[in-house]
Amino acid sequence: MAENVIIIGSGPAGLTAALYTARANLNPLLLSGNEFGGQIALTNEVENYPGFPEGITGPELTELMKQQAEKFGARFETDHVSRVDLQKHPFTLETENGAHYEAKSLVIATGASPRRLGVPGEMELTGRGVSYCATCDGFFFRGKQVAVIGGGDSALQEGLFLTRFASQVHIVHRRSELRAQSVLQERARENEKINFVWDSVVQDIRGNGAVNMLNLVNVHTGAKSELPVSGVFVYIGHYPNTELFKGQLDMDDEGYLTVDERLHTKIPGVFAAGEAHDHIFKQAIVAAGFGCMAAMEVEKFLANLEFQGYPVNITNAAR
Numbered sequence: 001m002a003e004n005v006i007i008i009g010s011g012p013a014g015l016t017a018a019l020y021t022a023r024a025n026l027n028p029l030l031l032s033g034n035e036f037g038g039q040i041a042l043t044n045e046v047e048n049y050p051g052f053p054e055g056i057t058g059p060e061l062t063e064l065m066k067q068q069a070e071k072f073g074a075r076f077e078t079d080h081v082s083r084v085d086l087q088k089h090p091f092t093l094e095t096e097n098g099a100h101y102e103a104k105s106l107v108i109a110t111g112a113s114p115r116r117l118g119v120p121g122e123m124e125l126t127g128r129g130v131s132y133c134a135t136c137d138g139f140f141f142r143g144k145q146v147a148v149i150g151g152g153d154s155a156l157q158e159g160l161f162l163t164r165f166a167s168q169v170h171i172v173h174r175r176s177e178l179r180a181q182s183v184l185q186e187r188a189r190e191n192e193k194i195n196f197v198w199d200s201v202v203q204d205i206r207g208n209g210a211v212n213m214l215n216l217v218n219v220h221t222g223a224k225s226e227l228p229v230s231g232v233f234v235y236i237g238h239y240p241n242t243e244l245f246k247g248q249l250d251m252d253d254e255g256y257l258t259v260d261e262r263l264h265t266k267i268p269g270v271f272a273a274g275e276a277h278d279h280i281f282k283q284a285i286v287a288a289g290f291g292c293m294a295a296m297e298v299e300k301f302l303a304n305l306e307f308q309g310y311p312v313n314i315t316n317a318a319r
């Protein structure tokens with residue numbers, strides 16, 4: 001039998017959609033993907049999610065969100081969706097674990113994944129000093145020198161976190177100005193373990209079995225330099241996880257899904273929430289808000305589906 005609603009992804013958007021659809025008695029099923037909690041679960045320092053004045057770790061926050069959704073009947077499966085067919089209704093999904101599902105409505109909350117540098121050595125040394133998650137791997141670099149690549153919020157936030165372990169954290173940024181919030185900039189500038197390497201990009205990452213050197217190039221002068229480090233943490237942005245929907249849903253050149261102001265995609269009953277479509281705000285609270293909006297639209301869609309059959313008139317469904 002077709003599920004009322006399947007939510008794809010377990011970041012703040014998916015978990016909030018699960019809470020709201022569960023409280024609407026829709027008995028939602030959430031397919032969590034391989035990374036429970038999504039990107040926010042990669043950080044130890046969430047200081048800007050309302051309701052936690054002392055801050056909270058990402059894994060704790062997402063575990064609490066899960067518990068809250070489960071309390072109202074949301075069901076969770078640890079599985080990654082590998083194929084979807086949105087051309088007929090109910091929609092069909094296949095997963096990496098070999099499960100097949102049918103769904104009357106879908107919330108796509110597949111979020112985003114970290115961009116790679118794309119330089120020699122990066123792939124070979126991933127897990128051997130190259131990391132995209134300070135929370136997961138910072139501990140291994142106690143007393144060692146590490147580099148953080150990037151100049152945005154994540155780079156500074158994670159760089160500051162790494163100062164708990166590393167003897168020195170070199171923040172390598174392609175410009176001479178940071179994009180990060182000023183509170184993070186201030187903290188980083190005041191932290192004596194942080195050293196900024198401005199106007200520089202990574203040319204390659206070296207190491208025999210484990211990272212021991214970064215080769216850098218100055219973007220203005222072309223001058224080359226070496227930075228001896230044991231770890232490299234890459235925070236240079238993200239790309240949306242929307243490959244799965246190529247050819248079935250509209251998306252922009254970067255792959256962000258196209259939705260209307262009520263998060264409807266062009267296919268009635270298919271909604272998107274969070275960083276799968278939001279390329280502007282990229283914050284957990286915003287993703288959670290989008291999850292709530294999508295869930296409320298699912299509720300209206302399913303109510304109208306019962307009376308009208310498919311395809312539901314989008315205008316009516318949205319009101």
Ligand SMILES: Cc1cc2nc3c(=O)[nH]c(=O)nc-3n(C[C@H](O)[C@H](O)[C@H](O)COP(=O)(O)OP(=O)(O)OC[C@H]3O[C@@H](n4cnc5c(N)ncnc54)[C@H](O)[C@@H]3O)c2cc1C
Nearest residue numbers: 009010011013033038039040081111112274275282283284
């Ligand atoms: C290091 C770091 C620190 C951050 N710090 C903060 C912070 O302090 N405050 C803040 O507000 N924001 C922070 N952010 C941003 C915040 O994490 C994101 O804005 C938010 O997680 C986006 O939520 P989302 O639900 O849209 O997607 P994501 O969190 O990206 O979650 C996507 C989910 O979809 C799943 N998925 C993907 N493809 C599939 C598939 N095919 N099948 C099934 N599941 C799939 C993934 O496994 C994952 O569970 C940080 C981000 C990073 C990387």
